[in-house]
Amino acid sequence: MTTAAWDILEIDALLTPEERDIRDAVRALLDKKVRPHVAGWFEQAALPARELARDFGELGLLGMRLHGHGCAGMSAVAYGLACLELEAADSGIRSLVSVQGSLAMEAIHAYGSDEQKDRWLPGMARGELIGCFGLTEPDHGSDPASMATRAVADGDGWLLRGVKMWITNAPVADIAVIWARVPDAGVRGFLVPLDTPGVTVREITQKLSLRASLTGEIVLDDVHLPADAILPGATGLRAPLSCLTEARYGIAWGALGAARDCLETALAYATTREQFGKPLAGFQLTQAKLADMALELQKGLLLALHLGRTADAGRLTPPMVSLAKLNSTREAIQIARTCRTILGANGVSGEYPIMRHANNLESVLTYEGTSEIHQLVIGQTLTGIPAFS
Missing domain, CATH: 1.20.140.10 (Butyryl-CoA Dehydrogenase, subunit A, domain 3)
Structure with missing residues (x-):
């Protein structure tokens, strides 16, 4: 992007050549893959999320700030510029990338075991696997400390019950990071493949905002998970x-x-x-x-x-x-x-x-x-x- 008439302060000059190259590459991809179609996606309340995820993964946009496991390991400024360009196309497009990288992949990278990272992060970085982040509940949005979802020890694993609401990517996700309250242990994170028995995902329709984005409700009805589904490093709301x-x-x-x-x-x-x-x-x-x-x-x-x-x-x-x-x-x-x-x-x-x-x-x-x-x-x-x- 060349310096525009409105950029009187010439902020573009404050960026490094590498940062400008990254920004321009993101914008070029969006010009080709998103801008010609996004008005139609918004009108139809649809999004080819899996196709776009693979395109974004190929460019290194998924888990962009993370290191290892196939992630790009770029700077915070480079990631910010990518988000700027993504949302200039549509907020729903940036949400797809943000939830994948900054929420789902970030949680696994920061708090997961080596086995969990090896299993999930490379495919997510390539856009072959899509993740979502289950924190918000129907009755608990700004107050996550009051979450009602519960996880209890069950033999050799865990049993989860609860509902998560307004979850971006849920209708097409392969894996969800679900946050639940564990008796005597506080809030813990769990990796839940969405094809697990007892998991139901319902797409939220009739949205008048973020229509070029897939949003869902996740119902967990006595979902049994193995012992290693818990994120070992994630303890508490922090x-x-x-x-x-x-x-x-x-x-x-x-x-x-x-x-x-x-x-x-x-x-x-x-x-x-x-x-x-x-x-x-x-x-x-x-x-x-x-x-x-x-x-x-x-x-x-x-x-x-x-x-x-x-x-x-x-x-x-x-x-x-x-x-x-x-x-x-x-x-x-x-x-x-x-x-x-x-x-x-x-x-x-x-x-x-x-x-x-x-x-x-x-x-x-x-x-x-x-x-x-x-x-x-x-x-x-x-x-x-x-x-x-």
Whole structure:
């Protein structure tokens, strides 16, 4: 991507040549495999997830920050730029990659045994196997400490019972990382092949957001697992929350990709669409909107880049990620809504990507931690007082 008119700060110049090459390679793949089709996928509420996973695996996008087991081992900034480009195509596309790499593969890589890593990670890195992450429940979203799913020792293994809801990739996944409460041991993670007897996956339909993404409910009805299904290194809520921090980092970049695509669309439209004898871009109110949006987008990109450099230096903290995720999602959805006004009635047409991005960002604003939750994380960091309960 060359420096665009809205990139007044020339943020592109702050990237290394390798980072720009990675970003450009991701964008080229999306231009070929996703952009020509994604409006149709959104309209049809469908996604060729397995085909795309193999394409993404071939480029090294799955488990991009992980080392070994066929993973690319790239930098945090490179991963952030990939997320930016993925979500510039569609939030559902970035979600496919984020859930696979930052949640499912991250959990196995960080907390799994050598045998579990050897069994699952190479195929997941290639996109031959798809994973999902079962934390959210029908009655427990922002409060995972109250999860109702239970795992109990059962002879030579484990017995799981519970329901997980709003699970991205579940309808096509081969393996799920399921988080359950174990008596006297707290929250633990389990690897559950989704063809195991007692597991039922139901695709969630009638979504008005993230329609180019496959979302499901996972019902665990006395599912018997072998003893080695447990993730040995995952003890307590800190384990799944650490995976969420990784996913939120990607969202901090990704949401800005959706915002960028909206702004580029609005700029192109405003400079060619004429009203009252001149282009829309010639009116003061339109220029004010464009200026404010460019300002917020560039501020967000600088914050995301700083976050990535901090991560690569090993200093990233959850409050930093909360601050960036809160800013990126809040500003991105406002940019999408403002761009829609510039296009007028055309802004709601599927011919343009803006309303699709705006609808998607309604979900991005609330998943992996709602804006309110991230405000409270920042508030606790400032005051030292937890306000979650």
